[in-house]
Amino acid sequence: MKTKHKRNSELANKRKDELKWKRPTKAETVFWDFLKKYDIPAKFQRIFYMGDTFYIVDFEVLMKPRLLIELDGSVHNGRENYDDYRQNKLMGRKHFKRWQYSFLRFKNEEVFNGKAFQVMKELYPSKF
Numbered sequence: 001m002k003t004k005h006k007r008n009s010e011l012a013n014k015r016k017d018e019l020k021w022k023r024p025t026k027a028e029t030v031f032w033d034f035l036k037k038y039d040i041p042a043k044f045q046r047i048f049y050m051g052d053t054f055y056i057v058d059f060e061v062l063m064k065p066r067l068l069i070e071l072d073g074s075v076h077n078g079r080e081n082y083d084d085y086r087q088n089k090l091m092g093r094k095h096f097k098r099w100q101y102s103f104l105r106f107k108n109e110e111v112f113n114g115k116a117f118q119v120m121k122e123l124y125p126s127k128f
Helices: 004-021 026-037 080-091 094-098 108-112 115-123
Strands: 042-050 053-061 067-072 102-107
Touching (some): 026 042, 026 067, 026 115, 053 080, 067 080, 067 108, 080 102, 102 108, 102 115
Parallel strands (some): 067 102
Antiparallel strands (some): 042 053, 053 067
16 A cells, blocks of 8 residues: 555656656737746746645736736636635645735736736736
């Protein structure tokens, strides 16, 4: 019988291998370029453990206000309740409460039409 820690470790390694093959979507690439252009420290495709499963968030912004950002394409259509459940479960973790993280979810269209960037500019005015 495997311990929970070892099982999580094996799952993490498997998921990391899968991520190596995942190419960023066009919206993710545009948003990442925006973060880099304005020198907003962030990480791309962060994996967080939730028991025996994972939550992969598209971006983690590492300056205050600390953010987890998810960009939703068409694959998320009809999954809003499930996405909300997983988001709430993730944000309930001690780490995110202690560091006062917030969660932002943008539709891909909001990246392409500039709404997402306007929100980021309001959150980080010193970068613009």
